[in-house]
Amino acid sequence: MSYSEVKFDKDAVFLVTGGAGFIGSNLVEALLRMGHKVRCLDNLSTGKQENVDMFMDDPNYTFIKGDITDLDTCMKACEGVDYVMNEAAWGSVPRSIEMPLYYEKVNIGGTLNMMEAARQNHVKKFVYASSSSVYGDHPVLPKKEGQEGNLLSPYALTKRVDEEYGKLYYKLYGLDTYGLRYFNVFGRRQDPNGAYAAVIPKFIKQLLDGETPTINGDGKQSRDFTYIENVIEGNLKACLASHEAGGQAYNIAAGGREYLIDMYHKITTALGKDVEPNFGPDRAGDIKHSNADISKAAEFLGYHPEYDFECGIKEAIDWYRENL
Numbered sequence: 001m002s003y004s005e006v007k008f009d010k011d012a013v014f015l016v017t018g019g020a021g022f023i024g025s026n027l028v029e030a031l032l033r034m035g036h037k038v039r040c041l042d043n044l045s046t047g048k049q050e051n052v053d054m055f056m057d058d059p060n061y062t063f064i065k066g067d068i069t070d071l072d073t074c075m076k077a078c079e080g081v082d083y084v085m086n087e088a089a090w091g092s093v094p095r096s097i098e099m100p101l102y103y104e105k106v107n108i109g110g111t112l113n114m115m116e117a118a119r120q121n122h123v124k125k126f127v128y129a130s131s132s133s134v135y136g137d138h139p140v141l142p143k144k145e146g147q148e149g150n151l152l153s154p155y156a157l158t159k160r161v162d163e164e165y166g167k168l169y170y171k172l173y174g175l176d177t178y179g180l181r182y183f184n185v186f187g188r189r190q191d192p193n194g195a196y197a198a199v200i201p202k203f204i205k206q207l208l209d210g211e212t213p214t215i216n217g218d219g220k221q222s223r224d225f226t227y228i229e230n231v232i233e234g235n236l237k238a239c240l241a242s243h244e245a246g247g248q249a250y251n252i253a254a255g256g257r258e259y260l261i262d263m264y265h266k267i268t269t270a271l272g273k274d275v276e277p278n279f280g281p282d283r284a285g286d287i288k289h290s291n292a293d294i295s296k297a298a299e300f301l302g303y304h305p306e307y308d309f310e311c312g313i314k315e316a317i318d319w320y321r322e323n324l
């Protein structure tokens with residue numbers, strides 16, 4: 001997006017938690033480009049130092065190695081901060097099914113610490129990462145805020161609890177909270193490695209390495225794959241939203257729908273590879289279809305995503321070709 005259309009006070013200070021991760025490091029980069037002071041709080045558990053190394057020489061950038069499960073750390077990090085973008089969390093539905101207690105501690109306890117620290121430090125806006133997983137098994141498409149079903153994983157539960165705290169902190173304490181329900185984000189710096197890697201970077205890397213990717217299920221499941229630039233736009237617009245738009249959650253997606261098998265073939269075509277995928281079993285906790293109605297974010301946040309899947313995947317592939 002054109003960041004010139006988004007204007008904050010010249011002296012605005014931002015705190016990005018999880019800033020050494022995929023989404024967080026892209027937010028840090030965008031904010032530094034806009035000339036703002038940016039603090040990055042990260043414990044480097046799933047994030048990487050190399051995601052933020054390039055910011056080290058920028059005088060507007062501060063890195064705090066710390067954990068959001070520690071309230072003192074959150075309090076210090078929030079001192080003098082105007083806007084918080086809370087991205088720190090553990091992702092992955094399957095991993096949360098294996099270790100629910102840890103997800104509770106980080107994704108709920110850590111986010112609550114950050115909300116409390118933001119409240120006590122009179123932060124103007126608290127924008128936090130929620131997830132499309134809060135829709136659970138609700139069958140209706142497109143997914144619309146207010147139509148949530150039964151949850152399918154501890155991960156989804158943590159995000160729903162975060163949203164409830166977001167509502168409460170708005171009502172009880174007047175903290176402007178905005179929960180952003182991201183839908184399958186992809187783009188530069190998303191980790192392609194490990195058992196819990198997201199499907200797009202994983203497939204791109206496997207194909208570049210000459211391996212044959214495996215699709216879980218029949219490939220006929222669909223997702224609203226969302227390019228990172230749209231997520232940056234959602235965060236910036238939420239920071240500028242009115243008080244009346246606070247205390248709520250918003251779908252942040254491209255508003256499209258891509259079948260996994262089609263996504264796979266678009267990647268192989270872009271890479272010039274003629275490789276058919278293997279098919280494996282369905283993954284526990286996964287939903288069959290996901291596609292977002294983004295009209296609420298359009299109306300209340302002025303969110304109008306510029307990247308559809310095709311534009312985004314082209315940029316992402318170019319980045320992986322140069323950086324893997």
Ligand SMILES: NC(=O)c1ccc[n+]([C@@H]2O[C@H](COP(=O)([O-])OP(=O)(O)OC[C@H]3O[C@@H](n4cnc5c(N)ncnc54)[C@H](O)[C@@H]3O)[C@@H](O)[C@H]2O)c1
Pocket residue numbers: 017018019020021022023024041042043044045046047048066067068069086087088089090091106110129130131132181182183184185186198
């Ligand atoms: N990537 C997606 O498609 C997607 C979809 C929906 C929601 N989300 C949410 O967006 C946020 C960012 O996700 P991401 O894909 O960039 O993941 P990521 O793993 O790349 O980034 C998360 C970052 O948080 C840090 N972190 C984890 N626990 C921490 C703790 N206790 N204290 C401090 N830092 C900690 C990690 O080191 C990492 O840098 C998460 O809240 C995630 O649940 C992501």
